[in-house]
Amino acid sequence: MIFDFHDQVILVTGAAGNLGQAVSFAFYAAGGSLVLVGRWREKLVELFNEQIPEDERGLYVTADLSAESSVAEMVRVVLAHYGRIDILVNVAGGFTMGTAVHETAVETWDFMLNLNARTTFLMSRAVIPSMLAANRGKIVNVAARAGLAGKAKMAPYVISKSAVIRLTESMAAELKDHNINVNCILPGTIDTPRNRADMPKADFSKWVSPAALADVILFLASDAARDVHGAALPVYGCS
Ligand SMILES: NC(=O)c1ccc[n+]([C@@H]2O[C@H](COP(=O)([O-])OP(=O)(O)OC[C@H]3O[C@@H](n4cnc5c(N)ncnc54)[C@H](OP(=O)(O)O)[C@@H]3O)[C@@H](O)[C@H]2O)c1
Structure with missing residues (x-):
């Protein structure tokens, strides 16, 4: 074990997803x-x-996580249970693509911005006051790699992940003097069953695994990253 998180409370969103499971187990x-x-208790239990x-x-x-009241109530329950959240990992998110901007439905725009940017904003906003009170925390x-530059037929996704990067930088600037580190990772294509099904001819060995991403997240959540x-x-793996 490289890192030791004994006595630390770690909240993982999107825990039931591919990356969320790897992060939670790590x-x-x-x-x-x-x-x-x-979103569903039965899935978490299973x-x-x-x-x-x-x-x-x-x-x-x-x-x-896209609903303000639902996030606020969930964080209230967690703080009542554990008394604190030391580490927040915002994994929940998703992907869609396929239309040029002028052909994109407003619903698709809202879906991507809500799923990737709004969830991260709402979760962070709900958890930060307790981290400020403790004068410590990691987010x-x-x-995503795709958040670094515009791409054809992918604008809502690219923009939603760009927003996560800019949100990360803004929160880091606001919180670094309060002993709270805020950083993000940019995964390339993750080796998931869905990606394998969508791109059957790709060389899967070049993709990044959920376990490798989890290792990087643990580093950023650890004291070793206290000055990041x-x-x-x-x-990205080798892709
Ligand atoms: N897969 C890739 O190649 C790739 C590449 C770059 C970045 N990423 C990012 O990496 C993260 C994890 O990806 P993944 O492939 O592990 O995705 P995934 O398997 O689809 O997991 C995403 C999780 O987010 C949860 N979620 C979605 N909407 C939610 C909402 N409104 N409230 C609460 N939870 C919600 C889902 O919950 P349910 O289980 O209830 O559906 C799911 O567990 C995402 O942010 C994704 O954008 C992925």
Whole structure:
């Protein structure tokens, strides 16, 4: 074990997803107490019941992270349970592409901005006051390589992940003097079942694995990254 997260409370959004599971298992293996956030409790129970049981080191909570009241209520429940959140990992997010800007439905624009940028904003906004009160904390956001530059037929996604990078930088500037580190990672294509199904001819060995991304997230959440503020770390594998 490289990092030790004993006595630390780590909240992971999108815990039931591909990357969220890898991140949750990695923090748990490093001794952390996990708050697993998903949309459906049954899914969390099915995925985590055996390896991260609900006990003093495991708590399952549900929320729609794009809804302000749902996020506020969920964070209230977590703080009532653990008394603090030491580390927030904003993994929840998603992808869609396929239309040029002039053909893109307003619903698609709203969907991407809500799913990637609004969820990160709402979660961070809800958790930061408790970190400020504790004068310590770590926030790790999951943006994307695609957030670095515009691409054809991908504008809503690219812009939503660009927003996560800029949000990361803004929060880092606001919080660095309060012993709170805010950084993000930029995954390239992740080796997930969905990506394998969508791109069957690709060389999967070039993609970055969820476990490798989890290692980088643990580093950014650790004391080893105490002087890193506002970074957007590329984690592309060999693609
Ligand atoms: N896959 C890639 O190649 C890739 C590349 C670059 C960046 N990323 C980013 O990496 C992160 C994880 O990707 P992934 O492939 O692991 O995705 P995933 O398997 O689809 O997981 C995403 C998770 O977000 C949750 N979620 C979505 N909307 C939500 C909402 N309104 N409230 C609460 N939770 C919500 C989903 O919950 P449910 O389980 O309830 O559906 C799901 O567990 C995302 O931010 C993604 O944009 C992915």
